[in-house]
Amino acid sequence: MSEVSKEYNFRQVEEKWVQSWDSSIYYFDWESEKPQYIIDTPPPYPTGNFHIGNALNWCYIDFVARYKRMQGYNVMFPQGWDCHGLPTEVKVEQLNHITKNQVPREEFRRLCEKLTDEAIVRFHQSMGRLGLSIDWSNEYATMKPEYYVKTQTSFVRMYEKGLIYREEHPVNWCPRCGTAIALAEVEYDSRTSTLNYMRFLAEDGHIEIATSRPELLPACVAVAVNPEDARYQKYIGKTVRVPIFDYDVPVISDPVVDANFGTGFVMICTFGDKQDVRWWMEHHLPLRQTIDRSGRLTDISGPYRGLSVDEAKKKITEDMRDLGIIFKQEPLEQNVGLCWRCKTPIEILSEQQWFVRINAEEIKKTAEDIEWIPPHMRVRLDNWADSMEWDWCISRQRIFATPIPVWYCRDCQEVLVADEKWLPLDPNQTRPPVRCKCGSDDFIPEQDVLDTWMDSSISALSVAGWPNRKDLRMPTQLRPQGHDIIRTWAFYTILRTKSLEGVKPWDSILINGMALGEDGHKMSKSLNNFIRPEEVFETNGADALRQWAAIGGSPGNDIPFQWKEITAASRFQQKLWSIFRFSRPLIDKVEANPAQVDRWLLGELDQLVVSATRAMEGFQFDETMKAIRAFAWDVLADNYIELVKARLYGPDGPQKRAAQNTLYTALETIAKLMAPFTPFLSEEIYHSLTGESVHVANWPKATGTAVDPAGLAIKEIAAALRRYKAEKGMALNSPLTGIMVYSDMTLETFDLVGVANSPVESMTGCPKIEMKPKAVKPQMKIIGPRFKDKSHKIINALSAMDPNIVASQKTAGLIRVELEGEVIEVPPEAATIEIETLSAGEAVDILNLGAATVLVRR
Ligand SMILES: [Zn+2]
Numbered sequence: 001m002s003e004v005s006k007e008y009n010f011r012q013v014e015e016k017w018v019q020s021w022d023s024s025i026y027y028f029d030w031e032s033e034k035p036q037y038i039i040d041t042p043p044p045y046p047t048g049n050f051h052i053g054n055a056l057n058w059c060y061i062d063f064v065a066r067y068k069r070m071q072g073y074n075v076m077f078p079q080g081w082d083c084h085g086l087p088t089e090v091k092v093e094q095l096n097h098i099t100k101n102q103v104p105r106e107e108f109r110r111l112c113e114k115l116t117d118e119a120i121v122r123f124h125q126s127m128g129r130l131g132l133s134i135d136w137s138n139e140y141a142t143m144k145p146e147y148y149v150k151t152q153t154s155f156v157r158m159y160e161k162g163l164i165y166r167e168e169h170p171v172n173w174c175p176r177c178g179t180a181i182a183l184a185e186v187e188y189d190s191r192t193s194t195l196n197y198m199r200f201l202a203e204d205g206h207i208e209i210a211t212s213r214p215e216l217l218p219a220c221v222a223v224a225v226n227p228e229d230a231r232y233q234k235y236i237g238k239t240v241r242v243p244i245f246d247y248d249v250p251v252i253s254d255p256v257v258d259a260n261f262g263t264g265f266v267m268i269c270t271f272g273d274k275q276d277v278r279w280w281m282e283h284h285l286p287l288r289q290t291i292d293r294s295g296r297l298t299d300i301s302g303p304y305r306g307l308s309v310d311e312a313k314k315k316i317t318e319d320m321r322d323l324g325i326i327f328k329q330e331p332l333e334q335n336v337g338l339c340w341r342c343k344t345p346i347e348i349l350s351e352q353q354w355f356v357r358i359n360a361e362e363i364k365k366t367a368e369d370i371e372w373i374p375p376h377m378r379v380r381l382d383n384w385a386d387s388m389e390w391d392w393c394i395s396r397q398r399i400f401a402t403p404i405p406v407w408y409c410r411d412c413q414e415v416l417v418a419d420e421k422w423l424p425l426d427p428n429q430t431r432p433p434v435r436c437k438c439g440s441d442d443f444i445p446e447q448d449v450l451d452t453w454m455d456s457s458i459s460a461l462s463v464a465g466w467p468n469r470k471d472l473r474m475p476t477q478l479r480p481q482g483h484d485i486i487r488t489w490a491f492y493t494i495l496r497t498k499s500l501e502g503v504k505p506w507d508s509i510l511i512n513g514m515a516l517g518e519d520g521h522k523m524s525k526s527l528n529n530f531i532r533p534e535e536v537f538e539t540n541g542a543d544a545l546r547q548w549a550a551i552g553g554s555p556g557n558d559i560p561f562q563w564k565e566i567t568a569a570s571r572f573q574q575k576l577w578s579i580f581r582f583s584r585p586l587i588d589k590v591e592a593n594p595a596q597v598d599r600w601l602l603g604e605l606d607q608l609v610v611s612a613t614r615a616m617e618g619f620q621f622d623e624t625m626k627a628i629r630a631f632a633w634d635v636l637a638d639n640y641i642e643l644v645k646a647r648l649y650g651p652d653g654p655q656k657r658a659a660q661n662t663l664y665t666a667l668e669t670i671a672k673l674m675a676p677f678t679p680f681l682s683e684e685i686y687h688s689l690t691g692e693s694v695h696v697a698n699w700p701k702a703t704g705t706a707v708d709p710a711g712l713a714i715k716e717i718a719a720a721l722r723r724y725k726a727e728k729g730m731a732l733n734s735p736l737t738g739i740m741v742y743s744d745m746t747l748e749t750f751d752l753v754g755v756a757n758s759p760v761e762s763m764t765g766c767p768k769i770e771m772k773p774k775a776v777k778p779q780m781k782i783i784g785p786r787f788k789d790k791s792h793k794i795i796n797a798l799s800a801m802d803p804n805i806v807a808s809q810k811t812a813g814l815i816r817v818e819l820e821g822e823v824i825e826v827p828p829e830a831a832t833i834e835i836e837t838l839s840a841g842e843a844v845d846i847l848n849l850g851a852a853t854v855l856v857r858r
């Protein structure tokens with residue numbers, strides 16, 4: 001053991017262990033007899049950098065993984081990378097000043113892979129520095145053929161089960177990204193638009209309709225009213241004429257129409273919103289597609305053909321006002337659906353797309369079999385499942401994604417879905433090894449690719465060995481994830497696991513909140529509240545950041561990043577380091593019979609183990625950390641160590657060895673309890689004590705050791721003596737003449753002798769106490785106003801009287817003072833009596849404690 005530095009050098013310690021740890025101790029053992037604990041870790045998008053939000057999420061996972069390992073589980077903490085998707089494509093387009101269609105598909109894909117590989121290297125560095133116990137033997141990247149073969153296999157199997165199909169169906173479409181998106185990728189935001197009142201020609205005169213989207217006029221396929229609306233009964237079943245475009249549409253009735261909105265007439269277009277889709281389906285209306293894939297108006301829009309949605313809206317509104325068709329306008333607050341990625345308003349287009357069937361009831365039932373932490377988060381999944389109207393659109397018109405393994409026969413249009421044995425493949429590069437049913441070998445490859453959630457929704461299956469291992473390890477034990485992706489990642493994973501293997505994906509799902517800026521707002525560079533994990537590594541170290549994650553709040557809640565928590569964490573580390581530095585040369589693991597104070601400490605330590613274990617089982621990391629801090633700070637440092645210092649510094653003997661062993665046990669146990677939270681500091685302490693790694697040690701087991709009441713009493717006596725000296729203005733080590741301790745228990749005195757630096761006698765039973773009046777204290781504020789110029793003499797006379805006589809007169813209700821032969825009657829409150837406490841004739845101060853009475857000789 002080299003000399004322990006006074007200041008805890010977090011940088012040196014953390015960097016040393018990052019370099020020297022053998023990460024293979026974290027590998028999952030497929031052959032192990034231990035119970036398995038597989039974590040379905042989130043595979044992040046490897047774009048940009050590992051941020052504080054990631055750090056919070058990964059700390060939670062690491063706390064669980066390290067704890068479970070110490071509890072004897074065969075833990076898998078895999079790490080995946082969800083590579084595919086729009087964010088990377090958009091980044092590549094920006095960095096290279098291209099659009100996806102300006103370079104060959106393979107070249108574009110290569111650029112995306114390169115960018116992703118670079119980001120993965122950065123993530124690796126941050127994750128290593130944070131001290132995460134990731135199982136790198138189970139790393140996966142969804143863009144690699146080893147992974148996307150699984151995604152493609154899942155596609156083929158679900159297609160064969162009839163759970164995936166291709167159909168022309170309205171889909172949410174982002175005109176800027178040029179792709180279909182799933183309902184879960186649509187964000188809503190309120191905007192102010194204009195409600196336009198227009199006239200449509202009817203058989204006799206005209207009707208009035210209000211709309212916020214006049215550019216959809218050429219997509220109008222019907223006009224609807226509420227069947228209860230008495231004003232418009234005569235129009236139902238008739239037709240009206242669409243202005244400008246001059247064609248007739250039927251007037252239908254539907255109970256969903258709100259008679260109080262606008263004029264009570266509503267225009268049904270294909271498609272303005274989801275309600276239009278519902279009406280279109282229920283009333284079997286024709287399709288008039290006005291907006292194309294790039295967000296421009298189609299041929300049926302006549303003079304407006306080729307204009308963007310915004311241009312067309314402006315132009316058509318102007319024209320209709322000029323013609324008097326629009327006769328009134330008013331502002332309208334509206335919820336608008338936006339693309340999650342680029343915030344462009346989405347359109348609803350009818351397109352040939354691939355869909356996954358959604359069985360909302362089955363998903364909800366499966367979710368009930370999973371433990372949700374915290375429990376109320378399941379409601380979010382249920383609500384989402386209940387809002388499902390369409391199946392999950394899984395085809396995307398992009399490039400950097402898993403290819404859909406499908407071809408179409410050019411001659412007979414038959415769909416050819418790849419055989420599982422042919423996978424992985426890209427139909428754009430591979431021709432099918434068979435001919436079409438019609439005999440043709442002329443195929444058109446599917447250009448669309450899969451939604452990236454198709455990759456990540458089989459993460460649980462994949463880490464559990466699907467589809468190749470015979471001993472599939474499903475369900476996995478834990479899914480940790482943010483609440484922002486319950487309706488996507490959690491929902492889709494349950495759906496896919498149930499569809500493919502008929503099981504739930506996990507036993508439990510642990511929901512973490514978001515990391516917020518110090519100001520309580522979402523962290524963002526523009527708000528200037530953005531902190532990078534590396535900043536904290538530099539200033540306070542990874543253990544401090546990890547402590548913030550543990551103690552900042554309980555799982556499920558959003559947690560603001562706070563420098564003051566980081567500072568508190570550093571201070572605690574320094575405190576623990578000081579305890580270690582003091583103890584290291586004095587302590588030892590030896591056979592010893594613990595003294596009363598030792599048994600008090602071991603009892604407290606056992607309670608700490610019980611409460612820390614209970615909190616860890618409930619994923620209450622903040623509770624665990626708080627309990628450890630309270631113990632180390634108050635119980636161990638402020639009380640126990642002060643009590644046993646004399647023994648530790650004293651001559652060898654059973655009492656010294658008991659203290660050495662107890663303090664060793666306490667430090668070793670704290671190092672273990674803190675190992676999930678502060679892996680570096682814990683390792684430094686534990687390794688110094690034992691020569692072994694704390695990360696292969698077992699979690700401490702509660703032994704049922706009770707707190708020794710005699711030891712507890714001694715601790716309380718010591719605290720009372722400390723307060724006594726402080727009140728008297730004495731130094732803590734200054735000696736007292738003598739201390740007598742009375743208690744029903746026989747208390748050991750050696751620790752009290754040491755801590756009070758005074759002789760101590762311990763006796764059973766109660767002390768005999770005598771209260772004796774010692775002096776009279778005249779009260780000028782009573783005497784002065786009443787006796788004016790005699791006051792001074794009265795005070796002198798009172799002071800000279802026998803305190804015993806004054807005390808008994810006070811009790812009788814009147815004090816008689818003799819002054820120059822005259823007796824003056826003075827009220828009892830004119831004097832107080834100072835009482836002296838005596839025990840066996842000696843003056844003492846009394847400290848009354850619950851379990852003992854302490855007399856201090858004066
Ligand atoms: Zn978009």
Ligand SMILES: [Zn+2]
Nearest residue numbers: 409412436438
């Ligand atoms: Zn064919």
